[in-house]
Amino acid sequence: MAEDEAIFDPTLKKKKKKKKTAFDIDSVLAESTGENDNSNQGINTEVENKDDDQDDANIEIDLDFSKKKKKKKKPFNLEELDGALPDVKEDTTNETNQNQDDTVLDDNLDIELDFSKTKKKKKKKKDLDELIGEAEEKQEDKENVEDNSVTWQGSDRDYTYDELLTRVFEIMRDKNPDMVAGKKQKFVMRPPQVVRIGTKKTSFANFTEICKMLHRQPKHLLDFLLAELGTSGSVDGNSQLIIKGRFQQKQIENVLRRYIKEYVTCHTCRSPDTILQKDTRLFFLQCETCGSRCSVASIKSGFQAVTSKRAAIRAKTA
């Protein structure tokens, strides 16, 4: 994530950080007091803080501190002054409501201004940098996304996770127009050439070629194929893979697709531009596009049933 953030604009970073800390403080407080109503209100105000200008934000922070104190007092009140509790509650909620009302009006304006600003910037950039036709397409896309992302604006309700997600991705795309992450990148593969040899074996003719295309060690792909197919096999002199058992091209393709999904494409951005490294018995997938690094499942063939003639095995071991 740290590297993801590095791509962000500094302004965005600031906003994000502010948001995070605000959430933490408030929600922790809410936990300690155990009142859901207050936490909701807190979050609403916090959302608006985030989109404020610097000056406003400072004021808001001051307000926050005062709120904090009040909330901290509450547990004591709960224990000591049962009778006085309802009054205190009402007072604080009223105050927070007022705060909200004050900020809501200003902030709505601010939010709208912000969006219009970014839009304008976007348009200018596009016109300068790219062809007009492309820019128009993109703008249409952007508008669609925007409709989704600001659905909670102006209403009191909590935004959903999906809404936040579309919003953050939209901002990421806005700030980094040439980023690969959001865009669909087709990963074209040549189909495996699978030929039957006799009745019991199958040849995977372009095995080494496909390994080269995927930038993977033949042994790694070999281990995976054999473990998945539950069989044995080896690479012969013509650099083709001979597998025991009868397999069709489609079946091999399926296994290859699973291999690519797990060991080739980045789990974060799906870019195929990755490196597989072995590090203390674990394999790690390092992405060259987004820089993410994650461990991948080790290849285990697991339980293998006895499928050959038992008499033959007995003859071998005896």
Add this chain to the structure above:
Amino acid sequence: MSIQNLQTFDPFADANKGADDDVQDGLVHIRIQQRNGRKTLTTVQGLSSDYDLKKIVRACKKEFACNGTVIEHPEYGEVLQLQGDQRENICQWLTKAGLAKPDQLKVHGF
């Protein structure tokens, strides 16, 4: 509003099950192996040893109209073995019987 990170969670809650529990990674691996000709075998590895595999195999044999057996393996514990390609069947059956959730099932093979 609840914060998941702050909820107490006992990481050793399932440790008292014992070390011989064959659920190594919490996944049920369903594999297929080719035998001679068009014949295949389906193996189910990683079912919790809390379940009576003998009873499961009896039910599966009847349900899928195939033969099957339970194999005791020193490393992988009790493994279910069914004749033919029963991967689809066993996946559906295990989820329907509530023995495993769909995301716990890992189907291998072609």
